[in-house]
């Protein structure tokens with residue numbers, strides 16, 4: 001057995017009684033007060049008749065093998081998760097096949113999806129009256145699925161638009177209901193979040209929609225507006241800050257997120273929906289968009305994105321092993337703090353346009369005062385093995401996405417480069 005590096009225990013076969021089998025995070029909202037560690041569900045291959053072997057240990061990658069990937073999504077994944085997936089790719093826990101080859105209705109995959117759901121519930125302390133769905137179609141599909149499931153065609157709904165993704169959601173909803181734009185940050189180039197007291201919410205609205213973190217503009221809700229609609233329903237696109245910090249799920253009717261930023265590969269879309277909202281989809285709703293059908297079938301109505309769900313499960317397990325979302329949030333705060341400080345202390349050489357109080361912990365957009373140097377910045381930084389720092393094509397400049405899996409060392413290296421670049425070009 002290799003010496004224990006951080007998280008290397010995840011590479012071992014779970015073995016009751018070892019540290020790898022204990023879970024420091026609560027499974028219930030109050031359990032974190034208890035001292036007894038909770039055990040995550042264990043997964044075993046049901047089909048195998050021979051002894052389960054330890055997965056072969058992949059060689060630890062040398063640091064030079066990997067870049068620091070600041071992409072906005074698909075994005076960097078935790079190295080220990082990738083290594084574990086590598087070690088299990090060919091023969092999952094001795095069952096003689098890969099997760100990619102398993103029946104989605106077999107015992108092995110059932111245990112994988114159940115554990116993924118149970119670990120996600122533990123991480124976010126998801127109340128029992130919420131369904132967790134593992135779907136496909138990206139967060140973009142949810143722009144249509146949300147109104148289709150919650151509204152009739154003539155129903156009013158409220159949208160707050162703080163960036164491009166919220167805008168896309170608002171426009172898509174126009175096909176399925178009567179959305180009202182109650183606040184838009186467009187005229188201020190999406191650098192702000194509104195003050196909630198000023199919002200004119202429609203009490204007849206079926207829901208209030210927000211994008212909790214605008215991936216392109218780097219604007220993040222730090223608190224959430226209280227919905228004033230009769231049902232008290234707040235819907236949030238959390239694609240780019242999902243599982244980056246604790247969230248009180250009970251404040252929301254629906255939370256949805258594409259997995260490919262913080263919790264897995266692209267291809268998985270997670271929907272957390274309050275159960276009393278199920279069962280009212282418009283007649284035209286395709287079965288693939290009907291939350292009730294997926295909830296009734298435990299996300300197995302049709303073939304789900306099995307391998308992606310397995311990968312999400314490994315990420316959830318890793319987040320639990322790290323101590324849960326409070327720990328994760330602290331790490332994210334630290335990373336964001338040193339990057340924003342470097343920008344703010346650059347005497348205008350670098351600038352972040354976003355209002356300080358609502359700057360995203362996940363996506364940090366910045367520009368250079370001398371914009372003609374931006375191409376050179378991107379070229380030079382890539383030579384230092386820091387990639388995908390170009391800003392979104394719609395806004396330009398630079399953007400560093402520093403999701404959960406971006407190590408502090410990656411941000412420190414970027415900050416050191418930024419200071420050096422400034423010293424050479426100021």
Ligand SMILES: Cc1ncc(COP(=O)(O)O)c(C=O)c1O
Pocket residue numbers: 073137138139140141165211213214215216237238239240258
């Ligand atoms: C906040 C947000 N919402 C929605 C989307 C669209 O997600 P998808 O490409 O999975 O449909 C993205 C993609 O980057 C996003 O960042």
